[in-house]
Amino acid sequence: xxxxxxxxxxxxxxxxxxxxxxxxxxxxxxxxxxxxxxxxxxxxxxxxxxxxxxxxxxxxxxxxxxxxxxxxxxxxxxxxxxxxxxxxxxxxxxxxxxxxxxxxxxxxxxxxxxxxxxxxxxxxxxxxxxxxxxxxxxxxxxxxxxxxxxxxxxxxxxxxxxxxxxxxxxxxxxxxxxxxxxxxxxxxxxxxxxxxxxxxxxxxxxxxxxxxxxxxxxxxxxxxxxxxxxxxxxxxxxxxxxxxxxxxxxxxxxxxxxxxxxxxxxxxxxxxxxxxxxxxxxxxxxxxxxxxxxxxxxxxxxxxxxxxxxxxxxxxxxxxxxxxxxxxxxxxxxxxxxxxxxxxxxxxxxxxxxxxxxxxxxxxxxxxxxxxxxxxxxxxxxxxxxxxxxxxxxxxxxxxxxxxxxxxxxxxxxxxxxxxxxxxxxxxxxxxxxxxxxxxxxxxxxxxxxxxxxxxxxxxxxxxxxxxxxxxxxxxxxxxxxxxxxxxxxxxxxxxxxxxxxxxxxxxxxxxxxxxxxxxxxxxxxxxxxxxxxxxxxxxxxxxxxxxxxxxxxxxxxxxxxxxxxxxxxxxxxxxxxxxxxxxxxxxxxxxxxxxxxxxxxxxxxxxxxxxxxxxxxxxxxxxxxxxxxxxxxxxxxxxxxxxxxxxxxxxxxxxxxxxxxxxxxxxxxxxxxxxxxxxxxxxxxxxxxxxxxxxxxxxxxxxxxxxxxxxxxxxxxxxxxxxxxx
Numbered sequence: 213x214x215x216x217x218x219x220x221x222x223x224x225x226x227x228x229x230x231x232x233x234x235x236x237x238x239x240x241x242x243x244x245x246x247x248x249x250x251x252x253x254x255x256x257x258x259x260x261x262x263x264x265x266x267x268x269x270x271x272x273x274x275x276x277x278x279x280x281x282x283x284x285x286x287x288x289x290x291x292x293x294x295x296x297x298x299x300x301x302x303x304x305x306x307x308x309x310x311x312x313x314x315x316x317x318x319x320x321x322x323x324x325x326x327x328x329x330x331x332x333x334x335x336x337x338x339x340x341x342x343x344x345x346x347x348x349x350x351x352x353x354x355x356x357x358x359x360x361x362x363x364x365x366x367x368x369x370x371x372x373x374x375x376x377x378x379x380x381x382x383x384x385x386x387x388x389x390x391x392x393x394x395x396x397x398x399x400x401x402x403x404x405x406x407x408x409x410x411x412x413x414x415x416x417x418x419x420x421x422x423x424x425x426x427x428x429x430x431x432x433x434x435x436x437x438x439x440x441x442x443x444x445x446x447x448x449x450x451x452x453x454x455x456x457x458x459x460x461x462x463x464x465x466x467x468x469x470x471x472x473x474x475x476x477x478x479x480x481x482x483x484x485x486x487x488x489x490x491x492x493x494x495x496x497x498x499x500x501x502x503x504x505x506x507x508x509x510x511x512x513x514x515x516x517x518x519x520x521x522x523x524x525x526x527x528x529x530x531x532x533x534x535x536x537x538x539x540x541x542x543x544x545x546x547x548x549x550x551x552x553x554x555x556x557x558x559x560x561x562x563x564x565x566x567x568x569x570x571x572x573x574x575x576x577x578x579x580x581x582x583x584x585x586x587x588x589x590x591x592x593x594x595x596x597x598x599x600x601x602x603x604x605x606x607x608x609x610x611x612x613x614x615x616x617x618x619x620x621x622x623x624x625x626x627x628x629x630x631x632x633x634x635x636x637x638x639x640x641x642x643x644x645x646x647x648x649x650x651x652x653x654x655x656x657x658x659x660x661x662x663x664x665x666x667x668x669x670x671x672x673x674x675x676x677x678x679x680x681x682x683x684x685x686x687x688x689x690x691x692x693x694x695x696x697x698x699x700x701x702x703x704x705x706x707x708x709x710x711x712x713x714x715x716x717x718x719x720x721x722x723x724x725x726x727x728x729x730x731x732x733x734x735x736x737x738x739x740x741x742x743x744x745x746x747x748x749x750x751x752x753x754x755x756x757x758x759x760x761x762x763x764x765x766x767x768x769x770x771x772x773x774x775x776x777x778x779x780x781x782x783x784x785x786x787x788x789x790x791x792x793x794x795x796x797x798x799x800x801x802x803x804x805x806x807x808x809x810x811x812x813x814x815x816x817x818x819x820x821x822x823x824x825x826x827x828x829x830x831x832x833x834x835x836x837x838x839x840x841x842x843x844x845x846x847x848x849x850x851x852x853x854x855x856x857x858x859x860x861x862x863x864x865x866x867x868x869x870x871x872x873x874x875x876x877x878x879x880x881x882x883x884x885x886x887x888x889x890x891x892x893x894x895x896x897x898x899x900x901x902x903x904x905x906x907x908x909x910x911x912x913x914x915x916x917x918x919x920x921x922x923x924x925x926x927x928x929x930x931x932x933x934x935x936x937x938x939x
Contacts, residue, residue, distance in 0.1 A: 220333035221405045224268065227251045228258075228339060236283060237290040237305060244313045244434055248290055248305055253277050255292065255303060257317060262436060265347065265371030266339040269407070271319045271428065272301035273333065299323040299421075308459045313434040316459070318383070318426060325421035329391075329413045334400075335428065336363065336377060336407035341370030347404050352445050352682055353723050354400050357751055358831050360727040361399035363406050364449055372438040376452035378727070379408045380460060382741075383429035385731035390425070392417040394831050395730070431456045442681040443712040446719035447778060449682075453722055454780025457787070458892060463729050463741050465794035465870060467898050467926070470857065473797060474523070474849035476823035481516075482533055484822060487843050491559060494543055495536040500816035500840035501824060506570075507559035510544040510552055511579055512844040513537045514586035515756060519763075519847030521590070526854035541587075541601060549626060551608035552587070552601055554579045568623045568632055577620035577643045578690050581653050584609060585693065588656035599660065606657055610669060613650055618676040620646040636686065643686045647673045648694020648717060655700055667704070674701055677713050685720035685748045689760035692721060696768045703771065711777075714768075718781065721761070724748060725788070734808035735832030738798035742791035743829075752828040752836070755799040755845035762792045763851055769872050769888050779890060786889030786931055790870045790896075793856055796848055799825035801841070810835040817841070857900065858883065864903025871895030871931060882938045889931025897927040908939040 217225075228251075235247035235258070245260040255278065257269040272278060274296035282293035289306040299322050306316040338347040348369040355361045361379035381395040388395055393411035401407060410427055413419055433452040439445040481487055486502045488495055496508035497516055517537040524531055546553045553575075555563060560572040569576050584605055591599035613620075615629050621642040623632035635641055651670040658666035677684060677694070685691045695717035702710035721744065729741045746757035765785050772782065797803055801820040809818055809826070818826065818841045827842035858867040858876050860883065867883065876885040887895060899907050912919040914933045921927050929935060 217337075217405055218333060221337050224251075224254070224256070224270070224337050225339060228256075228266075228268070236280075236292065237285065239288075239307070241307060242311060242313045242434075243436055246305075246307075246315065248292075250278065250280055250292075250294075255294065255301075257305060257315065259315070259375075259432075259434065261367070261371035261373055261434075263341070263371040265341055265367060265369070267367070267375065268337050268339060269315075269317065269377075269430070269432070270333065270335040270337070271303045271305075271317055272321075274298050274301070297324065298327065300424075302424075312455070314455060314459070315430075315432040315434070317428070317430050319428040320424050321427045322424040323419050323421045326418045327421065328415065328418050329410050331412065332410035334405055334407040334409050335430070336401075336405070338367065338404035349403050351401070351403050351406060352439075353449065354406065355397065356724075356749060357745070358394070358396040358726055358730070359724055359745060361395065361408060363399055363401070364452065365403070365406070366438050366445070368438060373434065373436045374439055374448050374452070375432055375434045376449065376456070377407060378431045378433075378453075378456050378460070380429040380431065381728040382461070382731065383426040385729075385735075387411075387419070387425045387427060388832070389732040390417070390420055390423075392733075392833065394833055395728070395732075396831055431460065442678075443716060445682055446712075446716045449719045450715065450722065450778060450780045450784070453727075454778075454783055457727070457780075457784065460727065463739060465790055465896065466739075467868070467870075467896065468794060468797045470797075470849055470853045470868075471900065471902075473800070473823065474853055476802075477846060477849050478531065480822045480824055481843075481846055484819075484824075486816075486819065487824070487846075489559075491556070492543075494540040495533070496540055496556065497537065497843050497846075498816070499842070499844055500813075500827075501819055501822060501843060503816035503840070505562065505564075506815070507562045508540075508556040509554055509579075509844075510541065510556075510583045511554065513540060513544075514583050515760075515844040516847045516850075518586050518589060519759075519851035521593070522854045523850040526857075526859065538595075538597075542597065544583075545601065549608055551580075551605040551626075552583055553626065554583075573626045574623050574632055575626045576623055577646045578649060578687060580609060580612065581646065581649045582690070584653050585649060585656065588653060588660065591660055592656065603657070603661065606666075609650070609653065613669070613673060618647050618650070618673045619644075619679075640683075641680075643690075644680045644684045645677075645686045645690045645694050645717075645720075647676045647680075648684075648697055649690045651701070652693045652697035655697055670697065670701060671705075674698060674710060674713060677716070678709070681716070682719065682723070683748070684716065685724055688721065688724060688744050688746050688757040689764060691717050692761040692764035692768070695721070696764055696771060699768055699771050699775075703775070715778065715781070718785070722784065726753075730832045733832030734805075734830075734834070734836070737805055737808060738803075738829060739791075739795045740829070741795070742788055743795065744788070744792075752830045752834075752839075754827050754829075754839075755796065755825040755842055755848060756827070758792060758796060759845065759848050759851055762789060762796075763855075765789060766855055766872050770874065773874060773888070782888060782932065783890035783893060786871050786895070787893060789872055793852055793870045796852070799829060799845065799848070801826060801837070804836070808836055810838040813838060813840045815840040858885070864901065864905060865907035866900040866902060867937065868898045868900050869895060869929070870897075871929070882936065884934065884936050886934050887929050887931050891930050891932045894928050894930050897929055899925060911938045912936075 237248040292303040353364040587602040621634040651673040654670035698714035746754040825845040826837040827839040
């Protein structure tokens with residue numbers, strides 16, 4: 213709680229203390245009062261709770277004062293036009309769903325002349341109640357970098373409740389394009405003054421006069437209940453996001469030809485020598501294209517091998533390099549420590565110590581368990597060599613967990629367990645979500661061996677996640693794996709603690725997505741809606757963490773079938789998958805213009821012709837690919853195609869659906885399956901021709917409703933329904 217207000221907030225409080233005029237608009241919705249007031253230099257939306265506490269939202273703002281020229285009550289809200297010396301404002305105040313306390317307001321500004329915006333005040337202020345010195349509350353989350361432009365807060369006094377404010381930054385793209393500013397970091401602040409502020413303009417890029425631009429497009433969801441604990445904080449966060457998401461404008465996802473993309477990737481991995489290191493008769497994938505200085509890593513081999521094995525099982529085709537990767541895994545065994553290790557022991561002398569982890573004995577905490585998780589999957593699919601490596605590494609894996617009391621540092625010495633770096637940043641703790649991926653590994657061990665000790669270990673590790681709260685997220689894929697592990701523990705034990713922990717993990721994920729489309733600068737060339745960021749403070753999105761998050765969420769939804777979850781969970785998770793399927797192909801350099809790809813990289817180099825993904829996609833004003841071209845992200849297409857494309861026996865066409873589905877069953881010339889997700893939202897189904905002749909005419913139905921294709925041959929299906937296709 214800051215307690216220090218800006219001069220703009222002090223001025224607003226003073227003006228409201230003197231207010232006598234009736235509001236321009238007034239409504240009561242679900243125990244909340246909504247009023248629109250015009251004061252000397254701003255128009256405010258005032259939201260009053262049950263206990264007369266007030267949250268005020270600044271819309272139009274002009275230092276020299278405003279004059280109302282038009283007012284019209286329309287669509288259950290109000291529309292205003294105001295003039296000032298600086299220009300003309302239009303405001304729309306709307307309530308998208310009758311009876312629900314969901315506020316939407318849009319502000320457009322047309323400057324009278326070219327001008328600078330050196331500062332803009334935050335647009336949310338909490339007013340103290342009469343006779344109360346200061347309001348009390350807490351900001352649970354706010355925008356970091358270019359993630360969703362949100363503030364999520366709880367009001368403790370004078371009223372009780374929570375609200376989530378979401379600025380649709382997509383609408384700010386014209387402003388950002390014309391002023392060459394970023395929408396990153398625009399929604400922030402501290403209690404009791406926070407929210408959105410326009411990015412400051414630069415002298416050489418003023419706000420142009422005579423052009424109407426959206427300068428605010430805000431959605432606010434209110435609850436009269438104050439979260440009681442971290443689990444309530446997470447569940448209310450997800451419910452607020454889910455409600456707003458239903459109404460938030462969303463881009464239309466594009467169909468991507470994954471069979472062709474996979475063919476390109478397969479060719480490039482098999483033929484490009486810059487992707488491989490050969491040593492002592494074994495072939496290893498490099499982490500980055502052209503990176504021959506860094507020794508091979510086991511994580512890299514498995515990160516590509518696992519989705520390739522998914523593809524092999526789905527297609528029935530052989531992939532030549534899959535066996536090369538499978539054969540090299542044993543060379544990462546350390547007989548002294550009795551575990552697999554990160555760096556290839558035979559080449560670890562190449563490590564130069566330039567970073568903490570580039571030392572032979574130093575382990576990044578999550579790097580121990582991630583390869584074990586992938587080995588466990590191979591083991592459960594019947595791979596005996598993988599099972600041996602996995603099971604024989606478990607004793608060391610548990611030794612490390614117990615030594616650190618299930619609270620892992622960032623780096624440690626594998627031999628002595630000395631902590632090399634304890635925290636991600638001072639006071640922030642270590643890799644908090646490692647307890648979740650460790651629990652996942654232990655559950656896999658329990659499923660493989662049926663030994664009770666592994667289930668006990670999973671439960672012990674899971675219990676520590678209670679202490680991590682809304683800041684559990686260290687790395688996206690690990691937090692996503694953690695969610696799945698908690699759900700599996702809930703199904704096994706029916707202990708609500710684990711279901712609440714699953715919600716907590718998912719809330720941490722959604723705190724680190726971008727629910728907006730960057731359409732300025734280079735952002736015009738790649739879709740970014742619903743992008744997932746790899747680290748809690750990472751400045752870019754990354755292909756590998758997004759793809760693994762995608763796979764983990766698929767697994768979560770599979771385990772969630774038949775369970776009664778918060779309705780927002782299947783809704784949001786299925787939508788993330790839909791947009792990931794459409795968006796992820798823009799990590800491939802051939803999909804991007806040359807000018808947005810960095811000519812300098814941290815590791816290796818970028819070959820624009822290769823269908824191997826860039827690691828990093830940045831804000832619209834920054835070049836991408838600065839980290840490198842990520843060979844360990846090459847599993848992308850191999851992971852997507854088996855999960856979203858249904859092969860049909862005896863047919864020369866396939867069915868592609870951008871939502872997750874389950875229960876696929878073909879009987880002769882019919883196919884049935886269940887679309888996951890939520891009935892209120894839709895996904896897209898496409899027919900992929902695999903032969904020379906045109907596919908047959910399809911009859912698609914859901915229940916008693918027939919579904920016709922649109923002009924592009926696309927079928928639109930609602931989530932959470934059974935679908936039947938005949939031909």
